[in-house]
Amino acid sequence: MIRARIWSLSLTHGYPDHIFYFGLAPGDDLLCTTVLHELQKRSSRKIWMISNHPELFQGMGDATRILPPTLRSDSLRRYRHLEYARYRSETDRSDPPARHIIAELCAKAGITGKVALRPYLHLTAAEKADGQWAAGKIVIQSSGLGGKFQMKNKQWPAERFQAVVDALRDEIDFVQIGSASDPLLAHVQDLRGKTTIREAASFLSNARLYVGNAGFLMHAARAVECPSVIIFGGREAPWQSGYPANENLYTALPCSPCWLWNKCDYDRKCMNEISAQDVVRAVQTKLNQPRGPLPVDVVEISDPATEAFRKGEDEKLVALSGR
16 A cells, blocks of 8 residues: 555656655654755755654755655665664663764765754745744743653753743743643743644744753754753753754763653752753843854764774774773
């Protein structure tokens, strides 16, 4: 059935140069926009992305066709399952990436050369105009536990988010977005569960600042050029998944970054050590800076053969040193 559907599509549109699939979470799929963007720059003209979130890829041009997850199959030619950190259920942990997760995705897709470490979400002029009411406001999310994959080790206490709002609400207005199940903050405009992905992106494209945990909205804010204050704690490090445009609050403990999802032997000390006042100071720092343009990190990805050779040489040196 899948092969018949793919065959029908290829007769109409031509068989693609690439077929990609990541998963079902919007944050992961949003990161794949970098893969598609970089491949288009390298003259790939037929790219199929299998995704449950086609709205993330609107405006990426005729080179990209979005297909439903029912069409994914490891037996398809030119099919690649993208990932940056494989999850191990026996340890409740993802394999920590050795470089930025966007670089990992691009390398998995076979991309080499210079890559800009940022995602892309293309809004229309009308969509941007619809979100203009958010100009000058701070968009905030109190929790990411309403997402596709729950990770308690990414969560900063909701009462501390409230303390941030209380400290700044006389200076600036707050708009709360996210899932309907996120803890409601006082003294905010409550839009939890009331927006589509693209509507949330339109608010962010106009907002003065975004404040939240590492997750989908952090990536969405970067995709639409909105500066952010991100509470990382220590589950993952900013150099692995964050952006230099942001104020990133990270606690460098001996166990960090652990990439554990929910288990923690240290009572989430990395998160608990970040106070509400730390976040308030970070917000004030960003508010004292121009809103844009935002800086972008660029990395060089070697070809797979070169990377394998370097890895082998590094392993030899470790063995020779006796470590």
